[in-house]
Amino acid sequence: xxxxxxxxxxxxxxxxxxxxxxxxxxxxxxxxxxxxxxxxxxxxxxxxxxxxxxxxxxxxxxxxxxxxxxxxxxxxxxxxxxxxxxxxxxxxxxxxxxxxxxxxxxxxxxxxxxxxx
Amino acid sequence: xxxxxxxxxxxxxxxxxxxxxxxxxxxxxxxxxxxxxxxxxxxxxxxxxxxxxxxxxxxxxxxxxxxxxxxxxxxxxxxxxxxxxxxxxxxxxxxxxxxxxxxxxxxxxxxxxxxxxxxxxxxxxxxxxxxxxxxxxxxxxxxxxxxxxxxxxxxxxxxxxxxxxxxxxxxxxxxxxxxxxxxxxxxxxxxxxxxxxxxxxxxxxxxxxxxxxxxxxxxxxxxxxxxxxxxxxxxxxxxxxxxxxxxxxxxxxxxxxxxxxxxxxxxxxxxxxxxxxx
Ligand SMILES: [Fe+2]
Numbered sequence: 001x002x003x004x005x006x007x008x009x010x011x012x013x014x015x016x017x018x019x020x021x022x023x024x025x026x027x028x029x030x031x032x033x034x035x036x037x038x039x040x041x042x043x044x045x046x047x048x049x050x051x052x053x054x055x056x057x058x059x060x061x062x063x064x065x066x067x068x069x070x071x072x073x074x075x076x077x078x079x080x081x082x083x084x085x086x087x088x089x090x091x092x093x094x095x096x097x098x099x100x101x102x103x104x105x106x107x108x109x110x111x112x113x114x115x116x117x
Numbered sequence: 118x119x120x121x122x123x124x125x126x127x128x129x130x131x132x133x134x135x136x137x138x139x140x141x142x143x144x145x146x147x148x149x150x151x152x153x154x155x156x157x158x159x160x161x162x163x164x165x166x167x168x169x170x171x172x173x174x175x176x177x178x179x180x181x182x183x184x185x186x187x188x189x190x191x192x193x194x195x196x197x198x199x200x201x202x203x204x205x206x207x208x209x210x211x212x213x214x215x216x217x218x219x220x221x222x223x224x225x226x227x228x229x230x231x232x233x234x235x236x237x238x239x240x241x242x243x244x245x246x247x248x249x250x251x252x253x254x255x256x257x258x259x260x261x262x263x264x265x266x267x268x269x270x271x272x273x274x275x276x277x278x279x280x281x282x283x284x285x286x287x288x289x290x291x292x293x294x295x296x297x298x299x300x301x302x303x304x305x306x307x308x309x310x311x312x313x314x315x316x317x318x319x320x321x322x323x324x325x326x327x328x329x330x331x332x333x334x335x336x337x338x339x340x341x342x343x344x345x346x347x348x349x350x351x352x353x354x355x356x357x358x359x360x361x362x363x364x365x366x367x368x369x370x371x372x373x374x375x376x377x378x379x380x381x382x383x384x385x386x387x388x389x390x391x392x393x394x395x
Contacts (some may be wrong), residue, residue, distance in 0.1 A: 008180070009181070014197070014198055015173075015175060015176075015237060026230070039326065043165070052309075053307075058174070058265065058266075059305060059306025059307045060173035060174055060265060061173075061174050061312075062197075062306065064198060064199075067199050067202040073131075073135060077308055077310060081308045084308065093333075094345065094350045095306075095350060096306050096307075098308045098309050098312070098349075099312060104314050105308075105309060105311035105379065106310055106311020106379040106380045106382065107170065107311075107380070108138045108380060109140045109159050110141055
């Protein structure tokens with residue numbers, strides 16, 4: 001169980017611009033000092049947002065990692081849903097999913113559809 | 118007494134970052150209420166604004182997580198988020214180390230807190246400032262209550278923290294404003310983002326307006342398990358709201374706006390206490 005280490009890595013990355021530059025250049029090198037297993041490293045490097053959500057990463061940390069990878073908001077939400085569909089319910093932590101896989105929870109207003117975020 | 122303004126507001130990042138995705142009618146009425154709160158805040162002529170936010174891993178992590186923390190610096194940087202993502206430019210925000218230090222010293226007489234001479238603001242503070250003090254011309258004293266990484270401080274301790282802040286305001290010559298940000302029910306940053314328990318929100322705000330301590334600390338309604346079930350993990354942020362209730366010392370409140378905007382992920386809320394009623 002190293003959810004703590006995954007979140008610690010993301011916390012440091014989210015708040016440290018120099019680390020973001022280093023990570024962009026060499027993901028594995030920046031991940032090396034963290035106590036992560038192969039599944040976690042693979043999910044981070046991909047990045048597999050759905051797997052990270054399934055592992056229990058706090059959404060307040062995960063959404064910034066998604067933004068760092070230029071993943072749009074609606075796509076970010078969908079990737080988490082896809083992760084639950086593929087890997088099953090959230091394993092631990094407080095960020096479980098409580099709605100149905102196909103529920104539409106926060107529709108984009110019709111006048112703004114197609115606008116970029 | 119030197120508490121000159123007390124209120125609460127939402128801080129969800131979508132409020133600024135996803136503005137173009139919302140129904141413009143309800144969004145603009147919300148923005149208007151938010152800016153009006155800023156006008157009222159500035160009319161109270163505070164020397165410093167205490168912003169009690171539930172931050173989201175910008176400064177504090179589970180390696181060393183304070184239940185309560187107060188900033189003590191002459192300036193702060195924010196937002197920590199990508200400015201394009203949040204829709205707010207990165208900038209320096211003024212603090213006041215001297216006022217902070219005296220405020221912290223007074224608060225410590227009633228509550229055990231951490232202080233921090235470094236603090237990066239996230240959306241929990243930057244979104245409210247964007248509407249309340251758009252010129253960033255009033256020193257901020259940032260306050261954090263851990264609402265993210267359980268175990269979380271019991272609501273009774275948040276209430277006591279609010280009372281300590283009230284006494285600190287009374288002990289200081291400066292005019293102090295206190296703003297709580299966050300909540301109410303929400304499931305932020307998850308696939309459930311946009312789910313809102315409107316009835317729960319309105320019931321909570323009713324208790325907040327009455328400033329009914331027993332109702333706000335109701336262990337049946339607001340134990341963490343029940344809050345998680347009824348109001349999501351974002352509901353833990355009610356701590357910031359009820360801390361302001363305690364700081365307001367029995368004053369009665371008014372809700373200026375409280376309507377769900379799902380793409381912003383919350384019942385967008387603006388409410389203030391009438392301090393003259395205390
Ligand atoms: Fe929050």
